[in-house]
Amino acid sequence: ISPIEKIVPDQNRVELGNGKVLNYDYLIIATGTQIHPEELDGLKNGGWRQNIFDFYTIDGAIALRNYLKYWEGGKMVLNIVEMPIKCPVAPLEFVFLADWWFTQQGVRNKVEIEYVTPLPGAFTKPIAARFLGEFLDKKNIKLTTDFNVSRVDSTKNKIISYDGREVSYDLLVTIPTNMGSDVIARSGLGDEMNYVPTDPKTLQSKSYENIFVIGDAADLPTSKAGSVAHFESEVLLENFLRVTEGRKPAPKFDGHANCFIESGFGKGILIDFNYEVEPLPGKFPLPGIGPFSLLQETKMNHWGKMTFRWLYWNVLLKGGEMLVESQMNMAGKIRQEYMLKGERL
Numbered sequence: 001i002s003p004i005e006k007i008v009p010d011q012n013r014v015e016l017g018n019g020k021v022l023n024y025d026y027l028i029i030a031t032g033t034q035i036h037p038e039e040l041d042g043l044k045n046g047g048w049r050q051n052i053f054d055f056y057t058i059d060g061a062i063a064l065r066n067y068l069k070y071w072e073g074g075k076m077v078l079n080i081v082e083m084p085i086k087c088p089v090a091p092l093e094f095v096f097l098a099d100w101w102f103t104q105q106g107v108r109n110k111v112e113i114e115y116v117t118p119l120p121g122a123f124t125k126p127i128a129a130r131f132l133g134e135f136l137d138k139k140n141i142k143l144t145t146d147f148n149v150s151r152v153d154s155t156k157n158k159i160i161s162y163d164g165r166e167v168s169y170d171l172l173v174t175i176p177t178n179m180g181s182d183v184i185a186r187s188g189l190g191d192e193m194n195y196v197p198t199d200p201k202t203l204q205s206k207s208y209e210n211i212f213v214i215g216d217a218a219d220l221p222t223s224k225a226g227s228v229a230h231f232e233s234e235v236l237l238e239n240f241l242r243v244t245e246g247r248k249p250a251p252k253f254d255g256h257a258n259c260f261i262e263s264g265f266g267k268g269i270l271i272d273f274n275y276e277v278e279p280l281p282g283k284f285p286l287p288g289i290g291p292f293s294l295l296q297e298t299k300m301n302h303w304g305k306m307t308f309r310w311l312y313w314n315v316l317l318k319g320g321e322m323l324v325e326s327q328m329n330m331a332g333k334i335r336q337e338y339m340l341k342g343e344r345l
C-alpha cells in the first residue's frame with residue numbers, strides 16, 4: 001500500500017509513491033478534502049497549537065481536547081476561514097457541544113463564545129440560517145457574519161477581516177481552508193481548490209467518461225458530508241454499470257444530504273435537503289410521525305444519531321442497506337411557501 005503520486009487520465013493509469021503503476025479501464029476518485037492552515041496569513045505562526053487549534057484532524061482534535069481540560073476560561077472564537085468546508089454543520093455542532101461541556105464543568109459563566117463566519121448567517125441556506133442563528137442566541141453564543149478573515153495576528157490574539165474588522169480571542173478554534181487532495185492538482189484534474197469538476201447528477205467526471213467521482217473530492221454544490229457520499233454511492237454504482245454496458249449514465253443524483261447536529265444536553269437537530277430544497281422543518285422519515293424532527297431540537301434526534309453510529313459500523317460498512325432512499329423525499333417537510341403563510345402541509 002502506498003499513497004497515490006499521480007493519476008494520468010489520458011493513459012488510464014495511476015502511479016503510486018512506491019513506483020508501482022495501476023492501469024485501469026474505469027476510475028473512481030474518492031480522495032476527499034483536507035485542511036490547509038498555511039493558506040491564511042499568520043494562522044500557523046506563534047499561536048498554532050498554543051492557543052489556536054483545529055479539530056478537522058485527529059492531531060488537532062486531540063491537542064484541543066488536552067488544552068480544554070486545563071483551560072480556565074476566557075473568550076473562545078470559532079472561525080471558519082472560507083467556504084466550502086466539509087460538514088458545514090460541524091463548526092456549529094462544536095460550539096453547541098462546547099457550551100454543553102463548559103456548563104457541565106461549571107465554568108460556562110467564565111467562557112464567552114463567538115461564532116465568526118464568512119457566511120451572511122449561521123448556515124448556507126436562509127431557513128436553517130434563521131433557526132440556527134436563533135439557536136446560537138438562545139445558547140448565548142455571539143454570531144458574527146460576513147467576516148472574511150484576511151489574517152491572524154497571534155501576537156495580539158486577534159483575527160482581522162478584509163474590511164478591517166477585528167475579533168479578539170483567548171482561544172481560537174479555526175476551520176482552515178479546505179482543499180481537495182494535492183494528487184488532484186498534480187494530475188491536472190482539479191479546479192483552483194483541487195476539486196474534480198463533476199456532473200452534479202451523474203457523478204461522472206466532466207472531462208473523462210471513464211472517471212467517476214464520489215464524496216468530498218467532487219466540486220458538487222451540495223454539502224461535503226458522509227451522508228452525501230453514501231447517497232451518491234447508489235447512483236454511482238448504477239451509472240458505473242450503465243457505462244460499462246455502453247449506455248448513458250442516468251442523471252439521478254439530487255444532492256441529497258442528511259445531517260444530525262448534536263446540540264448537547266442529550267439533544268440533537270436534524271436537517272435533510274438537496275440541490276433544490278433547502279433544509280425545512282417537519283418530520284422525518286414518516287410524515288406526521290417522525291420519529292425524528294427536522295430543524296427542531298429533540299432528544300429523539302440525539303438518539304437517532306446514536307443509533308446511526310451503531311448502524312454505520314455494524315450494517316453500512318458491511319454493505320447492508322439503509323432504510324433512507326438516496327433521493328430526498330418531500331414527505332413530512334413543511335414547504336417554504338406554506339411556512340410563510342403559517343400553514344402546514
Ligand SMILES: Cc1cc2nc3c(=O)[nH]c(=O)nc-3n(C[C@H](O)[C@H](O)[C@H](O)COP(=O)(O)OP(=O)(O)OC[C@H]3O[C@@H](n4cnc5c(N)ncnc54)[C@H](O)[C@@H]3O)c2cc1C
Binds near residue numbers: 004090214224
Ligand atoms: C469534525 C467533522 C465532523 C463530521 N461530521 C459528519 C456528520 O455528522 N455526518 C456526515 O455525514 N459527515 C460528517 N463529516 C464529513 C465526512 O467526514 C466527510 O464528508 C466524509 O468523510 C467524506 O468522505 P470521502 O470518502 O469523500 O473523503 P475522506 O473520508 O476524507 O477520505 C478520503 C481519503 O482519501 C485519502 N487520500 C487523499 N489523497 C490521497 C493520496 N494521494 N493517496 C492515497 N490516499 C489519499 C485520504 O487520506 C482519505 O483517507 C464530518 C467531518 C468532520 C471533519
